[in-house]
Amino acid sequence: MEAMAIISIFTLSIFVGFEVVSKVSSTLHTPLMSGANAIHGVILVGAIIVADHSDNSLELGLSLAAIVLATINMVGGFVVTDRMLEMFKGKGAKNKGSGDK
Amino acid sequence: MSRFLYELIGLGAGVMFILALKGLSHPRTARRGNLLGAAGATIATITVFFYSSDGQLPLNNLGWILGAIAVGLIIGVPAARRVQMTAMPQLVALFNGVGGGAAALVAIVEYLKLGQSASTTVVIATVFTVIVGSTSFSGSIVTFLKLQELMTTRPVVFAGGRFVIAGTLLATLGCAGWVVTSLGTTPLLVLAGLSLAFGILFVLPVGGADVPIVISLLNAFTGLTVAAGGYVLDSTLLIIAGTLVGASGTILTRLMAEAMGRSLFGTLFGAFTAKPQDSSGTGEDRPVKSGSADDVAILLNYARRVVIVPGFGLAVAQAQHTVRELADLLSAKGIDVAYGIHPVAGRMPGHMNVLLAEANVPYEQLSEMDEVNPTFPQTDVALIIGANDVVNPAAKTTPGCPIYGMPILDVSQAGNVIFLKRSMRPGFAGIENELLYDPKTTLLFGDAKASLTKVVSALKAL
Numbered sequence: 202m203e204a205m206a207i208i209s210i211f212t213l214s215i216f217v218g219f220e221v222v223s224k225v226s227s228t229l230h231t232p233l234m235s236g237a238n239a240i241h242g243v244i245l246v247g248a249i250i251v252a253d254h255s256d257n258s259l260e261l262g263l264s265l266a267a268i269v270l271a272t273i274n275m276v277g278g279f280v281v282t283d284r285m286l287e288m289f290k291g292k293g294a295k296n297k298g299s300g301d302k
Numbered sequence: 303m304s305r306f307l308y309e310l311i312g313l314g315a316g317v318m319f320i321l322a323l324k325g326l327s328h329p330r331t332a333r334r335g336n337l338l339g340a341a342g343a344t345i346a347t348i349t350v351f352f353y354s355s356d357g358q359l360p361l362n363n364l365g366w367i368l369g370a371i372a373v374g375l376i377i378g379v380p381a382a383r384r385v386q387m388t389a390m391p392q393l394v395a396l397f398n399g400v401g402g403g404a405a406a407l408v409a410i411v412e413y414l415k416l417g418q419s420a421s422t423t424v425v426i427a428t429v430f431t432v433i434v435g436s437t438s439f440s441g442s443i444v445t446f447l448k449l450q451e452l453m454t455t456r457p458v459v460f461a462g463g464r465f466v467i468a469g470t471l472l473a474t475l476g477c478a479g480w481v482v483t484s485l486g487t488t489p490l491l492v493l494a495g496l497s498l499a500f501g502i503l504f505v506l507p508v509g510g511a512d513v514p515i516v517i518s519l520l521n522a523f524t525g526l527t528v529a530a531g532g533y534v535l536d537s538t539l540l541i542i543a544g545t546l547v548g549a550s551g552t553i554l555t556r557l558m559a560e561a562m563g564r565s566l567f568g569t570l571f572g573a574f575t576a577k578p579q580d581s582s583g584t585g586e587d588r589p590v591k592s593g594s595a596d597d598v599a600i601l602l603n604y605a606r607r608v609v610i611v612p613g614f615g616l617a618v619a620q621a622q623h624t625v626r627e628l629a630d631l632l633s634a635k636g637i638d639v640a641y642g643i644h645p646v647a648g649r650m651p652g653h654m655n656v657l658l659a660e661a662n663v664p665y666e667q668l669s670e671m672d673e674v675n676p677t678f679p680q681t682d683v684a685l686i687i688g689a690n691d692v693v694n695p696a697a698k699t700t701p702g703c704p705i706y707g708m709p710i711l712d713v714s715q716a717g718n719v720i721f722l723k724r725s726m727r728p729g730f731a732g733i734e735n736e737l738l739y740d741p742k743t744t745l746l747f748g749d750a751k752a753s754l755t756k757v758v759s760a761l762k763a764l
Contacts, residue, residue: 210541210545211529214529214541214546214549215545217546217549218545218549221320221323221546222326222327222554223553224327225328227558227561229329230652231394233327233554234518234554234650235394236322236323237547238398238524239339239343239397240323240339240342240543240546241401241521241524241527242343242397242401243315243540244405245371246347246350246539246540247408248404249350249367250537251408251412252361252362252370253354253361253363254415255363255411256362259414260414261363263407264407265369265370266407267404267407269370269377270403270404271401272371272373272374272378273377273381274400274401276374276378277377277379278397278401279336279340280378280383281393282336283336283340285656286332286333288659
């Protein structure tokens with residue numbers, strides 16, 4: 202990919218990342234951290250790509266280890282975040298009021 | 303699948319991640335946001351099976367890949383489903399660490415693959431991924447051990463520690479230069495080893511109460527690692543997703559540090575300047591006023607306003623439902639009840655909110671620190687359940703102690719202070735609490751749930 206394109210994507214993503222979480226009540230700090238944590242589990246995609254490229258057992262072994270770790274990160278991350286947020290279920294409206302303080 | 307379609311779907315997944323983070327920032331949309339992120343990640347993962355840069359489908363080693371994913375699912379899903387609410391922070395730390403480890407492994411494999419043909423920028427990105435990914439991996443393992451209390455929760459400071467850390471960092475950077483110039487395999491493995499060591503050394507001096515901030519920081523690190531990995535693999539999706547997490551994680555880390563009244567710098571490097579605590583415990587033998595459940599019930603019964611301050615002990619004892627029962631009982635007697643929630647009570651910001659929400663505690667009763675602090679002088683009883691550091695006046699009075707400067711709940715302003723504690727053991731930060739010896743303090747020892755149950759029945763009997 203062209204260097205300038207990459208730099209543009211990178212820079213714009215930084216600002217989007219800053220912007221989307223700039224106002225969040227402390228109640229949601231933990232679920233937000235956990236959700237963001239799950240999102241970087243998408244390195245699973247990278248692990249699958251390198252496993253496809255692997256043509257000796259060392260490379261394959263390392264890529265498979267990466268796939269296992271990345272799957273744990275991604276799937277476990279989303280499941281655990283959902284469990285945390287489940288506890289707020291049904292009280293959304295009230296939570297909203299406090300979140301705006 | 304054409305490259306164009308593949309990239310387009312990747313972009314779609316990236317947008318879903320942005321919306322996921324946006325959703326997670328508001329209570330009403332948080333759950334939907336998380337599900338959206340999961341959907342984006344699933345779509346991205348499925349798509350990669352239908353596109354190969356060499357045009358050959360199905361993917362090479364397909365059976366192995368699916369098998370490895372299955373193993374990951376078998377480990378990850380039950381762990382996430384079964385974990386107790388109390389152990390959630392360390393599980394998040396662990397998930398973050400394995401993500402960093404995965405990113406480092408991906409970069410190492412791609413580096414082995416490219417060999418001498420790698421361009422300098424790709425090698426630099428690889429080096430970055432290996433350093434930060436390995437640091438995040440080992441650092442997260444140490445935070446896990448601290449939170450799980452498999453090792454001491456106090457800052458680990460040893461003589462000359464700062465020189466060892468600085469030396470390791472310099473060696474790591476030097477080794478990075480070696481990798482870039484030599485393009486060898488051995489230097490890269492040495493680099494991975496040094497980075498792992500650095501991660502451990504970096505987290506060891508951090509005190510227990512600051513661990514959540516470090517988890518958040520390592521989370522942001524892992525995000526950046528994934529972005530660099532995306533550059534190595536020429537994947538726009540990984541660059542977007544990784545950068546988003548890196549940026550939002552940095553902001554979140556700062557917000558958490560602000561909530562604790564700490565500078566980020568102070569959190570990370572404070573332990574280097576702090577003197578080892580004098581924990582010889584002059585106080586161990588001093589008299590404390592220990593009461594029975596009946597004494598506590600009487601104090602509560604004649605109060606007009608009670609502020610409940612929950613802490614980690616409440617989480618450990620799973621006493622959230624019992625505390626709600628007590629609060630309902632007091633409210634029924636016409637007593638004004640509020641919960642004073644310290645932003646970092648428990649082991650993670652928002653830990654108490656999650657726990658009390660589980661017990662259906664009315665949200666209006668949860669007061670944040672700034673709201674509740676001015677009301678303590680009008681409060682008759684401050685009931686502290688399994689909390690210690692967040693009410694420890696040492697944060698105001700003892701410069702140099704690990705929690706100095708952290709805003710606390712001013713429970714000492716209340717008419718009476720009741721501590722429900724398991725023992726005289728200091729809190730997570732390992733600091734003696736003067737308030738325990740104050741004449742207006744009553745202590746009720748025991749498991750929080752058992753103690754609360756006794757207080758509830760004593761109160762009913764009155």
